[in-house]
Amino acid sequence: AQKITQTQPGMFVQEKEAVTLDCTYDTSDQSYGLFWYKQPSSGEMIFLIYQGSYDEQNATEGRYSLNFQKARKSANLVISASQLGDSAMYFCAMRVPDVSAGGTSYGKLTFGQGTILTVHP
Amino acid sequence: EAGVAQSPRYKIIEKRQSVAFWCNPISGHATLYWYQQILGQGPKLLIQFQNNGVVDDSQLPKDRFSAERLKGVDSTLKIQPAKLEDSAVYLCASSRKGRETQYFGPGTRLLVL
Numbered sequence: 001a002q003k004i005t006q007t008q009p010g011m012f013v014q015e016k017e018a019v020t021l022d023c024t025y026d027t028s029d030q031s032y033g034l035f036w037y038k039q040p041s042s043g044e045m046i047f048l049i050y051q052g053s054y055d056e057q058n059a060t061e062g063r064y065s066l067n068f069q070k071a072r073k074s075a076n077l078v079i080s081a082s083q084l085g086d087s088a089m090y091f092c093a094m095r096v097p098d099v100s101a102g103g104t105s106y107g108k109l110t111f112g113q114g115t116i117l118t119v120h121p
Numbered sequence: 122e123a124g125v126a127q128s129p130r131y132k133i134i135e136k137r138q139s140v141a142f143w144c145n146p147i148s149g150h151a152t153l154y155w156y157q158q159i160l161g162q163g164p165k166l167l168i169q170f171q172n173n174g175v176v177d178d179s180q181l182p183k184d185r186f187s188a189e190r191l192k193g194v195d196s197t198l199k200i201q202p203a204k205l206e207d208s209a210v211y212l213c214a215s216s217r218k219g220r221e222t223q224y225f226g227p228g229t230r231l232l233v234l
Binding site: 004035037042043044045046047050091093108109111112113114 | 154156161162163164165166169177212214222223224225226227230
């Protein structure tokens with residue numbers, strides 16, 4: 001079974017500083033994908049960044065980067081130059097192939113418990 | 122490009138009543154997902170459609186929940202009868218194919234009294 005663990009219930013950061021949100025995962029699959037989503041108080045899940053298990057370089061998207069350490073099974077999100085609008089819940093998620101009698105499907109995301117990030121002015 | 126649309130945004134019902142949620146995915150997205158997010162937890166997949174066929178409904182409480190995706194576009198999730206523990210946010214997501222990035226709608230917040 002797949003499992004995602006986010007050990008930080010809450011994090012605080014000063015505006016313009018960098019912050020790292022931790023995520024560890026557990027799977028026996030060799031092929032998997034790791035995602036980070038942001039969920040503001042409005043409730044919508046906003047896709048931030050993706051890392052494939054075979055990607056050799058860490059993913060980056062603007063101020064977001066994913067520190068992927070495969071041997072340690074960690075996929076930490078780094079937000080540089082924090083802004084007040086970054087205050088939200090952040091979820092790490094994993095997707096693995098689902099092999100069933102009908103074939104292989106991809107899609108189901110397994111989410112962690114989330115980390116609430118608060119950016120102080 | 123328009124995002125995933127959901128309605129209603131909020132719903133309050135009493136236990137044992139029925140309720141239905143609607144989702145319109147991003148145009149051209151073949152895969153549609155319904156997730157349940159209980160307060161303080163990450164979302165949990167209820168059902169996944171590929172076009173109008175069900176791919177995964179292993180965590181759908183089939184005695185009270187049902188979902189359909191007629192014509193492979195819009196989808197409806199129904200709860201009948203509702204229980205107190207169904208209070209949650211119901212998120213709809215879509216992707217072009219199952220192995221591509223999922224994009225979420227704004228969700229429907231359900232409160233069962």
